[in-house]
Amino acid sequence: MLQQETQQRQINRIERLLKSSRLPLEKNWATLDLKRLPPKAVQQLRGLLSGDFLDRCDNVLMFGPPGSGKTHALCAVSQELIRAGRSVLKTTCSLLVQELLKAKRDLRLNEFVRELSRWDALLIDDLGYVQQSREEMEVLFTLLAERYERGSVLVTSNLAFSQWEQIFKDPMTTAAAIDRLVHHSVIIEMNGPSYRADSAKRSRGGPPDKQGDQK
Numbered sequence: 360m361l362q363q364e365t366q367q368r369q370i371n372r373i374e375r376l377l378k379s380s381r382l383p384l385e386k387n388w389a390t391l392d393l394k395r396l397p398p399k400a401v402q403q404l405r406g407l408l409s410g411d412f413l414d415r416c417d418n419v420l421m422f423g424p425p426g427s428g429k430t431h432a433l434c435a436v437s438q439e440l441i442r443a444g445r446s447v448l449k450t451t452c453s454l455l456v457q458e459l460l461k462a463k464r465d466l467r468l469n470e471f472v473r474e475l476s477r478w479d480a481l482l483i484d485d486l487g488y489v490q491q492s493r494e495e496m497e498v499l500f501t502l503l504a505e506r507y508e509r510g511s512v513l514v515t516s517n518l519a520f521s522q523w524e525q526i527f528k529d530p531m532t533t534a535a536a537i538d539r540l541v542h543h544s545v546i547i548e549m550n551g552p553s554y555r556a557d558s559a560k561r562s563r564g565g566p567p568d569k570q571g572d573q574k
């Protein structure tokens with residue numbers, strides 16, 4: 360009886376975590392076609408599934424062009440982590456920045472940042488995808504600095520580090536942000552061809568690009 364009760368509690372907890380994570384549940388490990396991804400990335404992704412990196416507050420930085428599977432891959436990892444009992448919140452960079460700015464206007468930025476620290480992992484999708492103003496980037500920097508060595512962030516970006524000044528606006532803040540994110544991190548490169556373009560081609564009857572084709 361007691362064992363059943365404990366099991367049911369665990370199931371309920373995972374249900375709750377999945378709901379509050381804002382993860383798209385269809386982007387999961389089972390629907391992720393590993394053959395489409397660079398072998399090194401697959402190996403790194405598998406390494407994340409144990410969740411040990413969360414205990415070390417390590418970050419995950421994933422780079423690649425649009426359509427290379429960044430969002431799907433990190434959502435899949437996140438969902439596996441939740442099923443192992445960890446808490447993850449998925450957000451996009453632009454949404455997160457809007458929420459941070461609102462909290463700042465309401466004089467509760469610190470409180471909001473503290474609320475976010477409850478999550479074992481924060482998945483920030485599409486860093487640098489939308490150009491942000493300096494004020495917007497400052498609040499993002501505040502969050503990253505606060506979370507440094509206290510909680511993991513999982514970031515996807517289509518911009519290489521060399522282009523991050525477009526994101527953080529000035530060289531000092533850019534260097535400081537990169538420094539904190541990279542210090543304890545796994546860097547994953549997804550350089551495959553666009554899955555979206557391939558499936559569009561397939562539906563028109565054309566051959567898909569092979570993994571590893573260099574454009």
Ligand code: ADP
Binds near residue numbers: 431554
């Ligand atoms: P990115 O975030 O790099 O722009 P997405 O993860 O959004 O790319 O992938 C684009 C689309 O292709 C999504 O619908 C995603 O589910 C699908 N996709 C990409 N890579 C894979 C893959 N390896 N296996 C299955 N679906 C994939």
Ligand code: MG
Binds near residue numbers: 429431484485
């Ligand atoms: Mg994406």
